[in-house]
Amino acid sequence: MNGRQDNMIERPAETVAEAALDPLPWKILEPLPRSPSAKAAQASQGTIGDKLFYSVTKCFALFIILLAVLLVFYLFHGSWQAIQRFGWHFLIGTTWDPVAEIFGTLPTIVGTLVKSFLAILIAVPISFASAIFLALYAPRWLRNPLSFLIELLAAIPSVVFGLWGLFVLVPVVRIWQIWLKSHFGWFPLFNGPAVYGVGVLAAGLILAIMITPIITAISRDLLRAVPRSQMEAMLALGATRWEAVWKAVLPYARVGLVGAVVLGLGRAVGETMAVTLVGGNAFKLVTSLFDPVHSMASQIASEFTEATYNLYVSSLIYVGLVLFGITIVLGLLSQLLIWRLSRGQVGILE
C-alpha cells in the first residue's frame, strides 16, 4: 500500500481516466491478502480497523454456517428414534396415528407442495404484471403510494392474513366451490367436498395473497435496476413498448426474477399460521382442490405441545427434518434454474 501511494505520487500528470482504470485501489476492499509482504505492509499502515472489520464479518459469516450445522445436527439427533423406527417409509406412510404409534407423513408433504405451487401459480402472473406496471409504466404520483402499499402488505403478520382468510375469504371460496362443483363437478379437481370452504383452494389463495407483495416488491426493484438503455435501444429500433419489456427488460432481469419467485415459494412452504386457519388440517392425501389439506409446518406447530411420548416428539422433529430437506431441494433446483438461465445470452445482445 505504501508503495502504491508512492507510485501515485510519482506519476505526475496521468490522465484521470487512466487513474480510474488502475485496478489497485479496489484491492483494499477484497479479503485481506495472505502474502507476508502484504501483511507487513498492512501492519505498517496500522489498519487495525480494517482487520477488526474483516474478523467481525468473518465471524458472523461462520456463525451462520455453524447455526445451519447445529440445526441439521439437532434435527437428526431429535428425530433419530423415528428415523430408526420408520426409516424412509416415513416419507411414503399415509397414517399418522399417535395412539397406535404409527407415523408417516406423505399427506402433509403432498399438501405442503400442492398448496405452495398453487400459490405460486396464482401469485407469479399477478406479481410480475404489477411489478412491470410499477417499474416501467406507472406515473410517479401513482407509483409511490402503490409501492408503499405493497411494502406495507408484505409486512403484515401471517396470523392477520389467516384470520382475514377464515372470516372473509373462506365464505367466498365456499360459494365459488359450490358453484364450480355444481357446474363442473365432472372435472376431478372440482369433485371434492365443496361446502367445507377450507381446503387446498383457500390455502393456495391465502398464500398467494401473502407472497404476492414480496414477489412484487423484489421484482419491481429488479426491473428498475435494468439499465434504461436496454429499453430505449429497443424502442429506438422500432419495437413497441410491450416488445421492449418482453424482449429487453424481462430477459435482462430473469435471474433475479427467478430468485424472487423462489423467495415467495420459500415463504409459502414454511408458512404455518395462515394455512392452519384456512387449510382444514385433515391428514389425508388431497385428490381435489376442495379437499382439506394439512401442511408440515402446521402439523409440527399444532401437535408439538401435546406430543405425549418420545417417539411422537421424535416423529414431529422428523417432519421438521423432511421440511428442511424439501427447502434445500427447492433451493438447489432454483440454483440450477438460475445457472441454466444465466448461461444464455441476455436480451438485446441476442
Add this chain to the structure above:
Amino acid sequence: MKSWYLKNVGLGLVALIMLSGQAAQAAAGDCPTKGVKELTGAGSTFDFPLFSKMFDEYNKLCGVKVNYQSIGSGGGIRQLQEMTVDFGASDGIMTEQQLAQAKGGPVLHVPVTAGAEAVVYNLPGIARGAIKLTPDVLADIYLKKITKWDDQHIKALNPNVSLPNLDIAVVHRSDGSGTTYIFTDYLSKVSKDWSDKVGTATSVNWPGDIGGAGNEGVANQVRQIPGAIGYVELAYAMQNNMPWALVRNKAGTFMPPSLEGAAAAADVQSLPDDMKVMVTNSANQYAYPISGFSWMLIYADQKDAARGDAVAHLAWWMIHDGQKYSKALLYAPLAPAAVQKAESLIRQVKVANKPILAGN
C-alpha cells in the same frame, strides 16, 4: 346459590377436619409462611382463564405470585418431568410411561376443576337442544359410518325434527389437546369400534373430516359449514351461543351440557383415592357424560421445604376457597366427594418424608 353452598361445604369440611384431630390446624386456608414469594406452573390451556383469576386472588390474599404458562397439558407434563416447574396441570391422566420418566418420583393428580364438552352443530333452523344423540350414534358419526343428517338412526332419536338431507361434516381439533383426550376417552368407553379403530389420546387418527385449531377453530368451522358437527368446551359453546345436542348419559337421560352436569359426573361414590379417573360416561343420573377433571400435578416428595410448603398451601386454597371463582368463568366446581379426595391427596405431599400439611 352454588357458591354459597360450596363455601359452606368447604368450611364444613375444614371444621370437620379440625374436629377430627388427626389433621393439621395450620393447614387449611393459611398462607405459606416459609418465605416463598413466587411459584411456577405449566400445562393445560383449558385451565388458564380460571387459573389466572385464582392466582390473581391468591396473590392478593397471600402475596405469593404464581406464574402459569399455559403451554398445553403435554408440555406441562414434560416440564414437570424435568422438574423445571413447581407444579403441572393437565386435562388427562399421565401414562405409566410418563410417570416412569418423572425425575422427582411419584406424581399426585389433584383435581382442581371440571369441565364439560358440548357437541355443537350447524343445522339451519334447528335450535339449541333440539337434537338428541345416543353414544352409539355420536360414535358412528365420528367414525363416518353415519354420513347424512337424515340417516334413519338420527331420525329414530328425533322423530319430531325435520332433519335435512345434508352431509355431516365432522370437525375435530387439529392440535393436540386435553379436550380431544376427554372426547376420545368418552367415545372409546361407549363404542368398541372406536376404541379398536381410533382410541384415546390428545390427538388421534381421525376418520374424518376437518381439523380446526383450538376451540375457537372448531367453533368457527361448525358455525360456517352447514351440516357440521363438532365438540368444544362448554364455555365456548355458551359464549358463542351455539346450538348443542342433548347426549344420553349412562342412566338413560338425554342431558344438555352444563356445569351442574359436569359437577354431577364427578360426584360418584366410586371415585378412586388417587383420583386418576376419567369421569366420562359417569353413572350419576344427573351427569353430563362428556365431562372430565382437570388436575394439578404435584410431586409427592418435595425436594425444597419452602417451595413444597407453598405448593401444598396453594393447592389446598384452590380446592376450597379458589372454587368460588369457577362458576362465573364457566368451570364446574368440584363436587364434595372430589374435594374430600383431593384433600387427602394434598396431605400426602411430603418433604423429607414428613407430610407438609398434616401434624404441623
